[in-house]
Amino acid sequence: MSLRRWTVTLLAAIVALMTIAPLLWMVSVSFMARGEASQFPPPLLPDSPTLDNYRMLFGTFGLGRFLANSILVSTLATALALLFTVPAGYAFAKLRFRGRDATFRMLVAALVVPGQIGMLPLFLELKAMGLVNSYAGALIPWLAGIFGIFLVRQYCLSIPDEMLEAARIDGAGEGEILRRIVLPLLTPIIVTLALFVFLSSWNDFMWPLIILADQNLYTLPVALAAMSREHVQDNELMMAGAVVTTLPVLILFLALQRFYLSGLLTGSVKG
Amino acid sequence: MAGLTIRDARKSFGDTDVLKGVSIDVADGEFAVIVGPSGCGKSTLLRSVAGLEELTGGSIRIGDRDVTTLAPSDRGIAMVFQSYALYPHLTVYENMAFGLKIAKADKAAIDEAVRRAATILNIEPLLERKPAALSGGQRQRVAIGRAIVRQPQIFLFDEPLSNLDADLRVRMRYEFASLHRQLGTTTLYVTHDQVEAMTLADRIIVLRDGRIEQVGTPRELYERPANIFVAQFLGTPRMNILPAVAAGEAQAALADGRRIALPATTPAPTDGTDLSIGIRPEDIMLGDGPDALSFTVTFIERLGGLATVHLGARDGDEPLRCQLRDDGTLAEGDRVMAHFPPERLHLFDRDGQALARSTDE
Numbered sequence: 001m002s003l004r005r006w007t008v009t010l011l012a013a014i015v016a017l018m019t020i021a022p023l024l025w026m027v028s029v030s031f032m033a034r035g036e037a038s039q040f041p042p043p044l045l046p047d048s049p050t051l052d053n054y055r056m057l058f059g060t061f062g063l064g065r066f067l068a069n070s071i072l073v074s075t076l077a078t079a080l081a082l083l084f085t086v087p088a089g090y091a092f093a094k095l096r097f098r099g100r101d102a103t104f105r106m107l108v109a110a111l112v113v114p115g116q117i118g119m120l121p122l123f124l125e126l127k128a129m130g131l132v133n134s135y136a137g138a139l140i141p142w143l144a145g146i147f148g149i150f151l152v153r154q155y156c157l158s159i160p161d162e163m164l165e166a167a168r169i170d171g172a173g174e175g176e177i178l179r180r181i182v183l184p185l186l187t188p189i190i191v192t193l194a195l196f197v198f199l200s201s202w203n204d205f206m207w208p209l210i211i212l213a214d215q216n217l218y219t220l221p222v223a224l225a226a227m228s229r230e231h232v233q234d235n236e237l238m239m240a241g242a243v244v245t246t247l248p249v250l251i252l253f254l255a256l257q258r259f260y261l262s263g264l265l266t267g268s269v270k271g
Numbered sequence: 272m273a274g275l276t277i278r279d280a281r282k283s284f285g286d287t288d289v290l291k292g293v294s295i296d297v298a299d300g301e302f303a304v305i306v307g308p309s310g311c312g313k314s315t316l317l318r319s320v321a322g323l324e325e326l327t328g329g330s331i332r333i334g335d336r337d338v339t340t341l342a343p344s345d346r347g348i349a350m351v352f353q354s355y356a357l358y359p360h361l362t363v364y365e366n367m368a369f370g371l372k373i374a375k376a377d378k379a380a381i382d383e384a385v386r387r388a389a390t391i392l393n394i395e396p397l398l399e400r401k402p403a404a405l406s407g408g409q410r411q412r413v414a415i416g417r418a419i420v421r422q423p424q425i426f427l428f429d430e431p432l433s434n435l436d437a438d439l440r441v442r443m444r445y446e447f448a449s450l451h452r453q454l455g456t457t458t459l460y461v462t463h464d465q466v467e468a469m470t471l472a473d474r475i476i477v478l479r480d481g482r483i484e485q486v487g488t489p490r491e492l493y494e495r496p497a498n499i500f501v502a503q504f505l506g507t508p509r510m511n512i513l514p515a516v517a518a519g520e521a522q523a524a525l526a527d528g529r530r531i532a533l534p535a536t537t538p539a540p541t542d543g544t545d546l547s548i549g550i551r552p553e554d555i556m557l558g559d560g561p562d563a564l565s566f567t568v569t570f571i572e573r574l575g576g577l578a579t580v581h582l583g584a585r586d587g588d589e590p591l592r593c594q595l596r597d598d599g600t601l602a603e604g605d606r607v608m609a610h611f612p613p614e615r616l617h618l619f620d621r622d623g624q625a626l627a628r629s630t631d632e
Contacts, residue, residue, distance in 0.1 A: 162356035165323050170370035170421070171344030180369075184360040 023246070030054070030240035037235045053240035063244060065216070066223035070202060071248075073135060073219055077142035077201035078194050084144040086190060089152025090182055094164060095174075104153070107146050115141075116206070123210055137211045138219075142201055148193050155189040156182070191259035195252070202249050220245045273334025273347070273424040274299040274457060275320065281328035282315055289315045291481040292329070297425075297474075302451050302458045306468040306504070307478035313461045314429055316478070320459060321350050321427050333424055344370075349418035350427040353434060355410045357402040357417075363389075364398040367417045388419040391453065408439045419454070428460040432467060444470055465505050469493070477501050499623040502549050508579055508592045510617070511555075513548045517541065521613075523548060527585050532562050534613045535629040540620075549617035552579060552594035556610050563610035566591070568603050582609060 025044070029037045030053055032046040057063040091097070092104045122141065123132070131137035159182065167177045183190070205221040212218060218226065224241045231237055275297040282290040289312045297303040305313045318324040320331055322343035330339045338346045357366050364385055371381045389395045392412045402410055411431060418426055431447075432440045448471055451458055462468055468475050469489045477484040477492065477500075485497040489505075496502035496510075503509045515523040517540035521533045531548070540546055557580075566582035569590050578597035581590040593609065601607070618626040 160354055160356065162352040162354050163358065165321075165343075166350070166352060166356040166417075167358070167369070168323070169321060169343045169348065169350050170417075171373045172369075176373060181358055 026239050026242055026246070029236055030243045032236045034234065034236055037239070038233070053237050054244075056237060057240055057244065061223075061227060063220075063223065063241065066218050066220050067244060069218060069223075070220040070245075073138055073208070074198050074202045076135070077139055078198045080139060081142050081145055081148055081197040082190060082194060085148035085193065086152050086183070086186065087178060088144060089149045090156050090178060090186075092149065092153040093156030094159065094161070094182075108150060111146050111150070119207065119210060126211065132211055133213045133217070134211075135217065138208050138217075141207060142197060145197065148197065151193055152186065152189060155186060159185055188259050191256055195256055198252065199249055202245075274301070275303075275425055275459060276332040277316075277320070277329065278332075279329040280316065280319060280326055280331070282312070282319060282324060283327045289481055290319070290326075290329075293478070293481070293483055294329075295476055295483070295486070297457055297459060300455045300457055302448075302460065302471060302473045303476060304460045304462060304468040304472035304474070305476045305478055306462055306465055307484075308504075309463055311478045312481040313463075313478050317350075317427050317429055317459060317461045320346075320425070321348055322346050347424035348427055349421040349423035349425075350429065351411075351414045351418050351431045353430040355402075355414040355434075357410060357413055359402050362399050362401055363394065363405070363413050363416075366402065366413055367420045369417070370421050384420045384422070385416075388416040391419065391450070392416050407435050408443065411435065411443060415450070424457065426456050426458040426460075428458065430462055431460075432462070432464070440467075447471055465507070469505065475505075477504060495625070496549075496617065497625050499547060499549065499619050502617060502619075502625075506551060508552045508594065510549045510551050511591045512619075513550075513591070515546045515548050517544045517546055525584075526588065529564055529584075530562075531564070531611055531616075532613045533618060534616055536618055536626040537629050540618070540626065545621045546626075547619040547623065548611075549619060550591075550611055550615060552592045554612065554615035555582075555591065555593040556612060557593065557595060557607050558610075559608050560610040563608040566607055566609055568601055568605045568607060571601060571603060573597055580607075582607070 028045055031049040031051070032043070033048065033050055033052070036043065036047060092100060126132055126137045126140065131140070163181065164177055167181050172180065203221065204219075205225065208219045208222050209225070212222065215223075215226070220241075224238070224245060227241065228238055275295070277293060277295040280290050280293045281288070293312075293316060295303070305316060307313050315324055319326050322338070322341060322345075326339065330337060332338065333347055336347075358369065361369065367385045367388060368381045371384060376384075385398070386395070389398055392415060394409065394412050394416060397405060397409060397413070402413065405413065411434075414431070428447075432443055435443060444467060447460075451471075460467075460471060472489055474486060475489055475492050476486050479500055485492055485501045487495075492501060493505055496505065499512060503512065513525055515525050515531075517533075518524040518530065519542060521535060521539070522530050523533050523546055524530050525548075533548070564584070566584055568580055569583040570581040572579040572581075574597070576597065577594055578601070580593045580595065580601060582593055583590040591609075618628075620626055
C-alpha cells in the first residue's frame with residue numbers, strides 16, 4: 001500500500017517536473033546575457049543574471065504598449081462574453097420561449113464546425129461593416145461563445161425551478177431573479193468561464209493577426225511574432241517576451257484555481 | 272385577510288386536461304386541504320392560485336379582487352414549497368427579508384417583520400445561518416417564516432411535510448395547526464396524505480382526475496363519504512367494500528350467499544340491484560350477536576395497542592379488515608363470529624355513488 005502510494009507520488013512528480021521544466025528554463029533564459037543560451041550544452045542557469053532583455057523589450061520595442069493592448073482586449077472580451085453568454089445560458093435553461101430547444105440544438109450542432117472555417121466569412125462581414133483594424137472587430141468573435149452558453153445552461157439546469165418561483169412570488173422581476181438569485185449561485189461557473197475566455201483571448205494569435213493591421217493595435221502574441229521575424233536568433237530576448245506573455249495569465253490562473261476547479265467539477269457532475 | 276373563490280378552473284397541458292372545471296370556496300380564515308392521489312391536479316390547482324400556472328379557463332378571486340391574470344407577487348399570497356426553495360446563498364434573515372427588500376420596504380420595517388416571524392417560529396438563533404447549516408425541520412420553518420413576513424391574505428402550502436421524517440412530520444403538523452390558530456390566515460394546503468388532511472383541515476376537498484369528488488369537514492367526509500373513492504381514500508386501514516345484491520326487505524346477499532341487514536335508504540334499492548356495502552375496519556364487531564357471520568382469521572397485523580385482523584370467508588375473496596384493541600388472544604386460523612351493525616354500513620350503488628340513508632333527511 002505504502003509502496004504503491006510512493007510510486008504514484010513519484011510518477012506524478014515526474015510528470016509535473018516535465019511540464020514545468022520548460023517554463024522554468026524559459027524564465028531562466030530570459031535573465032541570460034545575449035547568446036548564452038545558444039551554447040552547447042545549454043546552461044540551466046544564467047552565469048550572471050541580467051535584466052537587459054527586459055530593458056530592451058520595454059525600451060526599444062515598446063512592449064509595454066502591447067501588454068496594455070492585450071490586457072485591454074482580453075478584459076473587454078471576457079466582460080462582453082460574460083455579459084452575453086451568462087444570460088443566454090440561463091434563458092436556454094430556465095425561461096420558456098418559442099423555439100428554445102430547436103435554437104439550442106442548432107447552436108450545439110454549430111460547435112463541431114472549427115472556428116478557422118468561419119474566419120474568412122467573418123473577416124469579409126466585418127470589412128463590410130467597416131470594423132477591420134479596430135478593437136471592435138477583434139472582440140466580436142468573443143461576444144457569445146457557444147461553449148460558454150452551453151456551460152452556463154448545463155449548470156443552470158441544476159437550479160431548482162421552485163427557487164425561481166419562490167422569488168417570483170416574492171415579487172422579483174426576471175432581471176432581479178437573474179441578478180440576486182441566479183448569478184450568486186453561478187459564481188463558480190462564471191469564474192471558470194471568465195478564465196477560459198481570458199486565457200483564450202490572451203493567447204489568441206490568428207484572429208488579431210488577421211483583423212488588426214495597425215502595429216499600434218497589436219496584442220502581445222502578434223507583436224512578439226512580428227518581433228521574432230527580425231530577432232529569431234535572440235533566444236534570450238524571445239524568452240523574456242514569452243515570460244511577459246505567460247506570466248500574467250499563469251498568476252491569474254493560480255489565483256483563481258480554487259473557483260476554477262470547483263466550477264469544473266460541479267459543472268461536469270450536475271451537467 | 273380574505274377568502275378565496277375559484278370558479279370552474281380549467282387547465283390543459285397540450286392535449287391533457289389536468290383540471291376539468293374545479294370550483295372551490297374557501298372562507299376567510301379557513302384551513303382548507305386539497306387531498307388526492309398523485310396526478311389528480313391538486314398541485315396544478317395550487318400553482319394556479321399562486322399565479323405560477325395560467326388557467327386555460329375559469330377565474331380566481333381573492334377577497335373581492337379578481338386575480339386570475341395578476342402576477343404572483345400581486346395576488347397577496349405566499350407559498351411554501353415542498354423543497355422549501357430557500358435561497359442557498361443568503362442567510363436565514365436575508366431569505367426572510369427578500370420579498371420586502373424587493374418591495375423596497377424600509378430597513379426598520381423589514382427588521383421588525385423578520386424578527387416577529389422569527390419569534391413566532393422560534394428560529395431567532397438561526398437568523399445568521401445559511402440554509403445548508405439547517406436541519407430539515409429548521410428549513411421548513413424558515414420557508415414558513417418567509418411566507419409569514421409577506422403578510423399574505425392567503426397561505427399556500429404544497430406538500431410541505433413530504434420531505435420530513437415521520438416523527439418530525441407529526442410535530443410540524445401540530446405546529447401548522449397552532450400557527451393557523453395564532454395567525455388566522457386563510458390557508459390552502461395540498462397533500463396526498465389523508466392523515467394530514469384529516470388532522471389539519473377545517474374543510475377537505477377531495478380531488479381526483481381533475482375533478483372534485485367531495486367537499487366537507489373531515490368528520491362529514493369520514494362519516495358520509497359521497498362515493499367509494501372518498502370512502503376508501505380517507506381512513507387507514509381502508510374501508511372494506513363488499514359486493515352484494517339487494518335481496519328483500521332491508522337485506523342484501525353477499526357474494527358468498529350469506530345475508531346481512533342493511534340500513535334504511537331512500538329510495539330503498541329494488542331487489543336484485545347490485546350494491547357495494549362499505550364498512551370501516553373499526554366498525555366490524557367481533558363476537559356473537561344478531562346476524563353474526565362466521566369468518567376465519569387469515570392474518571393479524573399487530574401494532575401494539577391495536578391490531579388489524581384479516582377475516583376471510585371463502586378462498587379467493589378479498590379478506591375483510593377489522594381493527595380492534597389487541598388483547599393477544601386471537602391467533603391466525605381461529606374461527607370468529609363478526610357482525611356488521613346496520614347503522615355503521617355505507618351503501619353505494621353500481622356507479623360507486625353513496626345512497627342516502629333515511630336518517631340523513
